[in-house]
Amino acid sequence: MIIQSLLDTDLYKFTMQQCVLHQFPAAEVEYRFKCRTPDVDLRPCIGEINEALDALCELYFTEEELDYLGKLRFIKSDYVEFLSLFHLKRKYVEVRLSDDYPCGIDVHIKGPWLHTILFEIPVLAIINEVYFRRNYPDLSEDEGLRRLDEKIGLLLSEPDNDELRISDYGTRRRFSREWQRKVISILKDRLGPMLSGTSNVLFAKEFGLIPLGTMAHEYLQACQALGPRLRDSQVFGFEQWAKEYRGDLGIALSDVYGMEPFLKDFDMYFCKLFDGARHDSGDPFLWGERMIEHWRLNKCDPHSKSLIFSDALTIPRVIELYRRFRGRVGLGFGIGTNLMNDRGPRPLNVVIKMVKCGGQPVAKISDTPEKGMCEDEGYLHYLRQVFGIRES
CATH class of the missing domain: 3.20.140.10 (nicotinate phosphoribosyltransferase)
Known part of the structure; x- marks a missing residue:
């Protein structure tokens, strides 16, 4: 079992989820996976990935884990109560074979933001561990x-x-x-x-x-759809x-x-x-x-x-x-x-990014162009216009 605890994730997932619970509980989102490393075939891994996801979605927080989270100064008691009932639902994540992506698989996460936000880190960790276990089974430490x-x-x-x-x-x-x-x-x-x-x-x-940890890109991306005005979305997110x-x-x-x-x-x-x-x-x-x-x-x-x-x-x-x-x-x-992941073999450069919130596209425009991600070129062009960003 690759993921054995729901605490096996980054802190900013919890800090963002708490904010979502209190301020955006009805938000619906979509995420997509991208492998930026060329010449990587993940198709042979799909069975093990899906098995690991099945196991992930059986996990709940233990009382000891909830007690630990509750003692963090910025975690609120109502959020801990929410987590006591929480588990990741398998219906919100799909991994399938696809020729539309160079790596050969499509990972699609879709559902309420409150219930999908904790998928990203364990899904990426699962993909990595399955890939390296299959391709380098006897690699020395x-x-x-x-x-x-x-x-x-x-x-x-x-x-x-x-x-x-x-x-x-x-x-x-x-x-x-x-x-x-x-x-x-x-x-x-x-x-x-x-x-x-x-x-x-x-x-x-x-x-x-x-x-x-504090916040990740998805938080400010979602504010593009959740805020009152697109140009003010970054200010809205910080506020x-x-x-x-x-x-x-x-x-x-x-x-x-x-x-x-x-x-x-x-x-x-x-x-x-x-x-x-x-x-x-x-x-x-x-x-x-x-x-x-x-x-x-x-x-x-x-x-x-x-x-x-x-x-x-x-x-x-x-x-x-x-x-x-x-x-x-x-x-x-x-x-x-x-x-x-520096043991000799080339590491995977894999990401999962939010691509929609509330049914509308959202995007990241990065100072490192290859780190940007958006599925709607029209929206990306509009976003650049709104923020006065020149095309790279």
Whole structure:
């Protein structure tokens, strides 16, 4: 059984689901899967994927898990009661063979947002684990451990590393559940406080780490359909988040429409209200410099704010960014695939993105063009016009 607990997912799925419960309980959504890695055939995996999904949809939260969630300062009691009855419903997710997609399978999730939001991370983890188990059944851990040791050595040998903090963001693209558990255990033992936490709630609970995360792209995408006016959808999303969390969980995602529209909307009110911003596409050095300058222009001391970097990070890139911004602003580094799926074989670059909300298209326009995703080119063109984004 690949997924053995509903806590085996990223924290921001719970923080967003709580917001959905309180503010958008009737929203209907659709998600699609995309494999960005060329020349990958997932057709032989479909039987095992569907079996794992059947098992996933039999899971409920245990009382111990609910108690853990209820002790997180930002989780509310009515949401915990909701989760006590919650399980993922199999009718909302379909995986089938399809020649319309280069990888050979179509993964379609459709239903109430409140009841589908927790599918993304475990579905991606299942696809990864089935794929690597089938294609590399006898792969030794030795190379993965050697690479991990090399990364830890770079972090520990970095001069003036007292402010250097990394975290695990790798659940969705991990080699396997057990490999993620082993990597986190090694990181905790060898890095100590340099490991600031993990986005995986199950492993945060197991290892006594801080669970990390706030919002994901789907939240701001859904606001395109749920807000009063498309041009104000990003502002609406930030306002509703502030309404839900009252200043807590204050890391804003900056790349649903690209940097320029983000800075236009992220005015002095949001600069002062939110603790920082997360980078997930485009040039991270340019982004960091612009965020620091933006805070200054909006009468905020950058030393009181945080830059969270999470876009395809490697340890050498983390060190470069740390050297650039250390002492100028708070820093955090969320490392995903390079920590949890670096054992020799090429990792899969797979995503599940929201493509519709309330029956209408939604989209992400990224500063890294290949990270954008929308099924309706007409809507994408309109969205660019509304936000004043030039065609790439």
